[in-house]
Amino acid sequence: MTQQRTGGVSELSYAQEHEYGRLRETQQPTKVVQLAERIEGPLDVPALHRALSALVTMHEALRLRVGTASDGRPVQWLADAPPPEGLLDARRIKARSPEQFGTYLAGARAQALAEPFDLSSRPPFRFRLFRYSEQLHALIVDLPTLTADLASRSLVRGRLWEAYGAALADQEYASDGEGDGLLAAISRAREQHDRRSATVEHRYWSRKFEAMAALLDEPENAGSGADAPSDAPAPAAITRFSFIPGPAVASLRLSCREAKVTLFQFALAHFARIYFLHTTRPGLAMTLPLDTRSTGERTVVGKFSRGLPILVERSTDLTTLLRRIGSELMQTMRHQHIAYTDLCRARRAPGRADGDGLRGAIVRYTLHAERFVEAGPGGLRLTHNAFAPQVNYTCDGISFIVNEYQQSVTFVLCFDPREFSVAQADRFTADLNTALGAVARSASPWAVFPGDPS
Known part of the structure; x- marks a missing residue:
């Protein structure tokens, strides 16, 4: 150095x-x-x-x-x-x-x-x-x-x-x-952690991973049964990309306000419900990237987002899932200040192999406040995220991405082809679109097509 x-x-x-x-x-x-x-x-x-x-x-x-x-x-x-x-x-x-x-x-x-x-x-x-x-x-x-x-x-x-x-x-x-x-x-974050006590954080995460182990100790092969070697490169994901345009977004946001939940919680509850309808698993473990900035840190550039595991126990009732997801998100945010070594130690609970069944899905939510094309200083015309490259996306299990814009909402589903066939991916996507689009369908139909989620 x-x-x-x-x-x-x-x-x-x-x-x-x-x-x-x-x-x-x-x-x-x-x-x-x-x-x-x-x-x-x-x-x-x-x-x-x-x-x-x-x-x-x-x-x-x-x-x-x-x-x-x-x-x-x-x-x-x-x-x-x-x-x-x-x-x-x-x-x-x-x-x-x-x-x-x-x-x-x-x-x-x-x-x-x-x-x-x-x-x-x-x-x-x-x-x-x-x-x-x-x-x-x-x-x-x-x-x-x-x-x-x-x-x-x-x-x-x-x-x-x-x-x-x-x-x-x-x-x-x-x-x-x-x-x-x-x-x-x-x-400041580390001082807050010290006041809260690492013991409290470790106890919470140990209990969570024990619950995950109990629910997910026999992972289900949901898909086509292609057994790839564990050290082989992950194959390209089966991707499905859907969006709700125009006035239909207002209907969806109104439904969320009436239910007193965020759009992300609303979409995530529907995703979990379809997941349980398509599998027999007793719980869904998800890795959720969370931005841990405090209110006074919204303008700080740095690394504040990290993936933390959340667990939702099985239910096919949407109201129950909304309640469980809200509680789980709140508890996870309360215990967010945990060191990586402590999290790994909690994950490696006695009596179970490290990493077994810890992730059934990766879930991500992004709020896009800026427009994609806008006027810049000095008469410039600026196009954001231009020249998008072709990327072969991979994932383990399912990746569910929610992108919210001012005038539209997009949902991206990526399926691991080692677990899901194309037909299963299509059925899962169609069922989720039917559930999420029910609120918006009277205003505008969903556009659903396979392709690059970028």
């Missing part, structure tokens, strides 16, 4: 610990959270340099280094921000058409997703600008999942263009920033 620092070493956040431990167990490189912008209009590149410099100075997560202390513990520290001219890798792309430019960018995005980060000596970001013409650019930002999450991506995007607007006006970028900073937020 010879990198120049602006302060001493600090512990990782609980979410960082979970990600660090998972990566070490799976022997995988750090994954990437990616932001991709199509920029149409007269881009001022020097102003973009100044905006990026302001962003890195403001957010500690963009100046972190992560390494290993002498006792083997992962630690992090702050390094000096690179000079503005060293932040951005800008290159001119010779393409015959904007379409060919887009194809090149899709490949560049896919390649960047597999590029590892050396966080012990290099900054935790990659800013790259691709130029097709004076009126068409693309900006790709890569952030490692060890220091940033999806909420951080949205924060970075919003503040980048605010800072760019200030740079165009030759003004200093003024923002409420992130309060005391990321490392102070991590310290």
